[in-house]
Amino acid sequence: MKNIILISTFLVSYTVFGQQLLKSSIDSGGDLYTTGNHQIVYTLGETFTGEFQGNINISEGFINARFQIKISPIVFLQGPLFSPNIAGLMNDDLRSNNYIPTTSPYADNATVDASVFTVTGNNAIVDWVWVELRQGDDTTKIITSTSALLQRDGDIVAVDGSSTLVLNAASGNHYVVVKHRNHLSVMSANPIALVEATTTIVNFTNSTFLTFGSHAQVQSTNNTMALWAGNVNGDDIIQYSGTNPDVPSILSEVLNASGNFLNFPTYIVSGYNTHDINMDGKTQYTGTEPDSPFILQNVLAHPGNFLNFSTYQIQERLPEN
Numbered sequence: 001m002k003n004i005i006l007i008s009t010f011l012v013s014y015t016v017f018g019q020q021l022l023k024s025s026i027d028s029g030g031d032l033y034t035t036g037n038h039q040i041v042y043t044l045g046e047t048f049t050g051e052f053q054g055n056i057n058i059s060e061g062f063i064n065a066r067f068q069i070k071i072s073p074i075v076f077l078q079g080p081l082f083s084p085n086i087a088g089l090m091n092d093d094l095r096s097n098n099y100i101p102t103t104s105p106y107a108d109n110a111t112v113d114a115s116v117f118t119v120t121g122n123n124a125i126v127d128w129v130w131v132e133l134r135q136g137d138d139t140t141k142i143i144t145s146t147s148a149l150l151q152r153d154g155d156i157v158a159v160d161g162s163s164t165l166v167l168n169a170a171s172g173n174h175y176v177v178v179k180h181r182n183h184l185s186v187m188s189a190n191p192i193a194l195v196e197a198t199t200t201i202v203n204f205t206n207s208t209f210l211t212f213g214s215h216a217q218v219q220s221t222n223n224t225m226a227l228w229a230g231n232v233n234g235d236d237i238i239q240y241s242g243t244n245p246d247v248p249s250i251l252s253e254v255l256n257a258s259g260n261f262l263n264f265p266t267y268i269v270s271g272y273n274t275h276d277i278n279m280d281g282k283t284q285y286t287g288t289e290p291d292s293p294f295i296l297q298n299v300l301a302h303p304g305n306f307l308n309f310s311t312y313q314i315q316e317r318l319p320e321n
Helices: 023-028 114-118 247-255 292-301
Strands: 002-006 030-035 038-043 048-052 056-059 062-065 069-074 125-135 142-151 165-167 172-180 183-187 192-194 200-203
Touching (some): 069 192, 125 165, 142 165
Antiparallel strands (some): 056 062, 069 165, 125 172, 172 192
8 A cells, every 4th residue: 555645736537548537526525436446535725645456647736547457368269160161160150141230239339430340350359258357356246347259269359450458447357257148157277467558458368267166168179168058048047958057048049130030940040149149141940050959969968968968057167155
């Protein structure tokens, strides 16, 4: 902890990233700012006394606290790796068919320019993902989170499709979490030192990288790791049959599709769909390109399913309150 004392004969304006004078500050002579587990208490026009852990700059009476860190997560999704067009790269069928929405499917509703999805090759966009930072001494406490974009080679980048991901958090030790809409989430086993000045690579595809919980990811080709595919009903469990199966959700989606007038289970629902496990832009229950068998394949092949039960549950390994 450091005490910072600033004596000023004029009003000091405060904001995280710019200069803004709050009415509450004028009325009260000070204010309080909190981000994550960090708190700054300051006064204006009089002695400044506060405690802070992190980066803070004081220049000509202005207090500038920067809460930004650079991070480069790398992750594979199992779905677009089931039958890769190019070894070592995820398929980008959703992008090539113009199915990826320009608005994120996650809580922040981030948006991108459609031109982001015109890039091809290794840096072509596969889909949206969600990145969280959790507090180093509390795996359930989320400090900050954001939508981001996933490239074919596994790089997670900012919403412009190429820049390093920047998160609003103070430098320190944080757990890193990556989530996807129909895959099981993953978290680093240990808090990772993240700082503002340097981009930190967090490579979940590396088989030696430790993740929270046993078998949190599935081993893919070339000994790389990937997020488990098949969580289509959003309950953080992948199950083929039993108490919380995912397969009926696929059947329901297909039978209730607006174009499936005859209620065929072989009907193909085209587009951006959570039930599209291999992310080829086509959701089908049974037929020539069904999604259901991917779930059975994962359940039977899971290292913890010693008896090969189709009712086995693949649990998401993510601490929750």
